[in-house]
Amino acid sequence: MHGRTAMAMALLPLFLLQPKRTSAQSPRPDTIGQRWTYDGLTGPYVAEVAATGLRVPFGLAFLPDGRALLSDRPTGRLALLDLRSGRVTALEGGPAVYDSIDAGMLDVVVHPDYARNGWVFYAFAERTDSGKTTVVERAQVRGSRLVDRQRLFAAYPAVATDFHFGARLALRDGYLFIGLGERHMQDLAQELWTDHGKIVRLFDDGRVPRDNPFVGRAGARPEIWSLGHRNPHGLAFHPTTGDLWESEHGPLGGDEVNVIRRGANYGWPEVTFGREYSGGFVGDGRTEAPGMEPPIHHYASSAALSGLAFYTGAAFPAWRGNLFMGAMTPRYLARLIITPGAPPREERMLLEQRWRVRVVQQGPDGFLYLGIERTHPSLDDGMIVRLRPGP
Ligand SMILES: [Ca+2]
DSSP: OOSOOOOOOOOTTSOEEOOEEOSOOOOSSOOTTOEEEEEETTEEEEEEEEEEEESOEEEEEEOTTSEEEEEEGGGTEEEEEETTTOOEEEOBSOOOOOOSTTOSEEEEEEOTTHHHHOOEEEEEEEEETTEEEEEEEEEEEETTEEEEEEEEEEOSSOBSOOSOOOOEEEEETTEEEEEOOOTTOGGGGGOTTSOTTEEEEEETTSOOOTTSTTTTOTTOOTTEEEEOOSOEEEEEEOTTTOOEEEEEOOSBSOEEEEEEOTTOBOOTTTSOSOBOTTSSBSTTOOSOOTTOOOOSEEESSOOOEEEEEEOOOSSOGGGTTOEEEEETTTTEEEEEEOOTTSOOEEEEESGGGTOOEEEEEEOTTSOEEEEEOOSBTTTBOEEEEEEEEOO
């Protein structure tokens, strides 16, 4: 996302479900332990600062020992977060990261079998003589160092722009899915010779599965799983269906939530509900076309969706099965209530904070953790905030 201006929100056909805030605004800057209480639609909840001193916390993943891994995009670093004290310790031994505009250290995830194999996976932007691209590695965490780093993937080819690197990672059943932006070169999203604007699927050791949809097609990248994406910023498996869900940024409007199918084309830039930043149509302005998958949900005005998490915990029973995303341009946390056969309903949470929520993850305690970016040093520090049930 770049160059966007805040716009009035027009979220039809959603119902607008607006919670009301109950406690007074606290003075800035925010500090660890600072909290606000809200009357949500499903009951009271507390937003509590868990860590500060960050810039753009882009990825967040929990380790079995009560710590979390986070990425702080423009610093190019991964860090360990102690969830009890809020102490953040940068990890040494990471890769050299390119950090301009949309680049930097991107997503980080923990292998579902981490307790057995110790692998963590992370995506970052890399600069070489031929340009910049999105790279994925896996490594082990030993003390405060990354060790045994293995390079698994580099999106082909490296190009000159500093925009739309993605990236989000999701792991299940030995497969690694990577959501990649089209690098602000929109026609690449429809081209099978390049990884940009695609979701790719690898084994978790970086090998390409032979049953990927474009294996054996002349000129196609065999790692491609789906195409026609603009800039994925959320990727997660549905807790009951197992489907892979994705959120992506549109241009001016046209942010989407998609369910990702093998080999499917998600349309960008041939079909979109968004407009060019100038206000004109993208291409010939089509919003649907044969052979192109429609989003299951889209935003008519700019939402700048970031992160995607399904809630499954015990702390908020009323949220189970709901989908959470940051909406960074209007600046709220979206709770989507998805009912088959009906339009999603949305609760816009934390509107008064005007936080830019970059990432949402459910913690091992069942609380919801948000990575919030620094918008201005004297207003919002980059921080991690947890939502827990209120009194
Ligand atoms: Ca689309």
